[in-house]
Amino acid sequence: MQQLKSLSETPSAPYPYPDARGRYGQFGGRYVPETLMHPLQELEAAYASAKSDPEFQATLAAFQANYVGRPTPLYFANRLTEHWGGAKVYLKREDLAHTGAHKINNALGQVLLAKRMGKKRIIAETGAGQHGVATATACALLGLDCEVYMGTEDMERQKLNVFRMRLLGSKVTGVHSGTKTLKDAINEAMRDWVTNVGSTHYVLGTVEGPHPYPLICRDFQSIIGREARVQLLEQEGRLPNLLIACVGGGSNAIGLFFDFILEENIKMIGVEAGGYGPETGQHAARFAGGVIGMLHGAMSYVLQDANGQIKGTHSVSAGLDYASVGPEHAYWRTTGRVEYAYANDNEALDAFQLISRLEGIIPALESAHAIAHACKVVPTLPKDDIVIINLSGRGDKDVSQAARFILGEEASL
Amino acid sequence: MNRIDARFKWLAERKLSAFIPYITAGDPTLGRTAEGVLELEKAGADIVELGIPFSDPIADGVVNQEAAFRALKHNVSMHDVIGMVAWVRKSTEIPLLLFTYYNPVLAYGVEQFAKDCKAAGVDGVLCVDLPPEEDPDYKRCLDAEGIATVFLITPTSSPDRVELLAKSSTGFVYYVSRTGVTGERASMEQSVKGAVESIKRHTSTPVAVGFGISNPAQAAEVAGYADGVIVGSAIVRMIGELGDQPEMPAKVGAFVKTLADAAKSSNVGVHV
Numbered sequence: 001m002q003q004l005k006s007l008s009e010t011p012s013a014p015y016p017y018p019d020a021r022g023r024y025g026q027f028g029g030r031y032v033p034e035t036l037m038h039p040l041q042e043l044e045a046a047y048a049s050a051k052s053d054p055e056f057q058a059t060l061a062a063f064q065a066n067y068v069g070r071p072t073p074l075y076f077a078n079r080l081t082e083h084w085g086g087a088k089v090y091l092k093r094e095d096l097a098h099t100g101a102h103k104i105n106n107a108l109g110q111v112l113l114a115k116r117m118g119k120k121r122i123i124a125e126t127g128a129g130q131h132g133v134a135t136a137t138a139c140a141l142l143g144l145d146c147e148v149y150m151g152t153e154d155m156e157r158q159k160l161n162v163f164r165m166r167l168l169g170s171k172v173t174g175v176h177s178g179t180k181t182l183k184d185a186i187n188e189a190m191r192d193w194v195t196n197v198g199s200t201h202y203v204l205g206t207v208e209g210p211h212p213y214p215l216i217c218r219d220f221q222s223i224i225g226r227e228a229r230v231q232l233l234e235q236e237g238r239l240p241n242l243l244i245a246c247v248g249g250g251s252n253a254i255g256l257f258f259d260f261i262l263e264e265n266i267k268m269i270g271v272e273a274g275g276y277g278p279e280t281g282q283h284a285a286r287f288a289g290g291v292i293g294m295l296h297g298a299m300s301y302v303l304q305d306a307n308g309q310i311k312g313t314h315s316v317s318a319g320l321d322y323a324s325v326g327p328e329h330a331y332w333r334t335t336g337r338v339e340y341a342y343a344n345d346n347e348a349l350d351a352f353q354l355i356s357r358l359e360g361i362i363p364a365l366e367s368a369h370a371i372a373h374a375c376k377v378v379p380t381l382p383k384d385d386i387v388i389i390n391l392s393g394r395g396d397k398d399v400s401q402a403a404r405f406i407l408g409e410e411a412s413l
Numbered sequence: 414m415n416r417i418d419a420r421f422k423w424l425a426e427r428k429l430s431a432f433i434p435y436i437t438a439g440d441p442t443l444g445r446t447a448e449g450v451l452e453l454e455k456a457g458a459d460i461v462e463l464g465i466p467f468s469d470p471i472a473d474g475v476v477n478q479e480a481a482f483r484a485l486k487h488n489v490s491m492h493d494v495i496g497m498v499a500w501v502r503k504s505t506e507i508p509l510l511l512f513t514y515y516n517p518v519l520a521y522g523v524e525q526f527a528k529d530c531k532a533a534g535v536d537g538v539l540c541v542d543l544p545p546e547e548d549p550d551y552k553r554c555l556d557a558e559g560i561a562t563v564f565l566i567t568p569t570s571s572p573d574r575v576e577l578l579a580k581s582s583t584g585f586v587y588y589v590s591r592t593g594v595t596g597e598r599a600s601m602e603q604s605v606k607g608a609v610e611s612i613k614r615h616t617s618t619p620v621a622v623g624f625g626i627s628n629p630a631q632a633a634e635v636a637g638y639a640d641g642v643i644v645g646s647a648i649v650r651m652i653g654e655l656g657d658q659p660e661m662p663a664k665v666g667a668f669v670k671t672l673a674d675a676a677k678s679s680n681v682g683v684h685v
């Protein structure tokens with residue numbers, strides 16, 4: 001019993017990142033136009049104050065329990081475990097959180113923070129639409145105006161989420177510039193924020209962007225790992241051997257990993273979107289094909305050409321279709337603490353179908369990338385090992401997109 | 414002496430404000446941009462700002478974004494623009510300032526970038542998404558080559574940041590006249606004059622004002638209290654509309670002359 005109690009506590013050894021300059025080693029920082037420097041300093045101070053305010057934390061915890069439906073289950077995937085014939089597989093069911101993905105953890109936290117700061121208006125970017133829906137939901141809950149920027153190509157891929165956001169009372173503004181995907185939506189949200197910075201809080205949806213955004217998002221998402229630790233101890237009496245999560249910006253992965261990051265014997269794998277394969281140039285595997293660069297305020301790994309122009313990316317999953325990755329992931333990759341792999345479109349689509357049939361869970365195409373990599377790794381592990389895969393979102397939003405790939409272009413649902 | 418410093422010194426002696434037009438390098442072509450520099454000089458420009466096209470220009474409004482995307486269609490790079498400066502430098506001594514985002518400089522290599530700028534005859538660099546504290550090498554390398562480092566001060570800059578930015582800027586300080594992205598505005602905010610005066614308490618470096626100035630009346634008004642007047646989008650929009658027509662440089666030159674003349678119609682009050 002004594003041993004169980006100590007395992008259930010997050011190790012308290014100091015973890016020094018981000019440092020005072022908002023850096024994770026050489027990554028991160030705050031590379032923004034001057035207009036945003038003071039507002040970012042204000043946000044940093046406001047967040048530090050909220051973080052240490054028991055009333056803020058209690059309000060957030062109450063919404064997490066009664067509105068979001070936390071804790072989300074940690075589910076032993078029996079048939080998947082049998083199918084792979086290796087380690088025992090647990091799924092952290094973020095797909096069962098309200099709005100259907102982990103994105104609500106960060107969106108709700110940030111909208112509460114914005115309200116505490118006296119902001120009247122919220123803006124957000126969205127790729128797959130999950131962060132947009134989560135932010136629109138939190139704004140409806142707390143009574144704030146909300147405008148979501150979304151690339152017009154993503155709007156086409158995720159029509160259902162566009163309608164959901166509008167139903168929730170948000171304005172959805174299509175972004176026609178550049179590649180018409182997530183990075184262009186972030187560009188436009190940043191332009192809006194530069195212009196309306198006094199009245200508006202920008203709810204950035206992942207562990208990306210200038211400091212303090214990667215920190216704020218990490219803090220709000222790390223509830224995933226804290227819950228998983230306690231739940232696994234209850235069910236198995238021990239900690240996991242391996243954690244697997246998909247990595248776009250990387251918020252669900254940090255959410256699962258962070259609580260375990262100081263326990264060096266627990267292995268972690270982040271899975272990027274391989275698209276048609278990194279060798280084709282049509283992918284979003286920043287660690288496989290990127291170099292160190294700066295995009296959207298943070299130094300990290302970036303897919304870019306030799307002249308520093310940001311490349312277009314491709315993934316079947318809009319939520320992973322982004323040219324850079326959270327700076328803390330870049331740091332963990334450099335130190336070797338976390339291994340990064342990628343899964344191609346077709347592997348993710350196979351995994352999407354596999355887990356639907358074996359477990360009755362239709363995953364988000366993003367999460368299907370984590371399952372796809374698990375297909376390669378889990379069968380090689382001993383049967384008494386335990387793996388937790390973050391099932392970061394549910395796949396309802398992806399059903400028509402998946403049907404086009406699986407049944408052919410003409411398929412229409 | 415750096416050409417920018419020399420120009421401001423010459424203007425200060427005459428109590429005149431600098432007129433600084435901005436154009437996107439490579440829009441419609443680099444050859445046209447080179448001609449444009451010479452045309453802008455004839456029209457009365459004191460310094461020319463050359464925008465380096467970037468795929469994700471978060472500080473720019475639609476007009477400058479579209480100009481950058483037109484230039485990127487034929488892959489205009491930092492190397493190409495520096496090469497163009499070397500070529501145009503054979504025909505003119507007008508001070509030239511590169512307006513860029515950080516990532517193309519980072520990809521080039523900060524030290525090599527500073528050396529190549531110097532060799533080509535670039536006089537200053539403004540890196541719009543690089544606060545001075547984020548990369549000390551940037552300023553160190555440019556300082557070493559005698560190239561001016563211009564930083565932005567905005568209405569949201571706190572007093573301690575105004576001091577840092579004024580101290581870090583050489584050549585001139587760029588005051589952003591309103592919060593927002595680049596682009597034309599119908600009216601100037603009243604607080605700009607006060608802000609310029611307060612910056613000048615921190616530094617003897619000239620202060621130029623930009624973002625939103627688009628017509629001769631605004632240019633004349635700003636020239637009444639600032640050491641320089643910067644106009645970008647209004648010129649870029651005209652270049653975009655005229656495209657690669659043969660008469661484009663002359664037409665743009667005629668418009669720029671009205672702005673340059675207006676900027677020279679006021680004496681800089683704060684210099685008296």
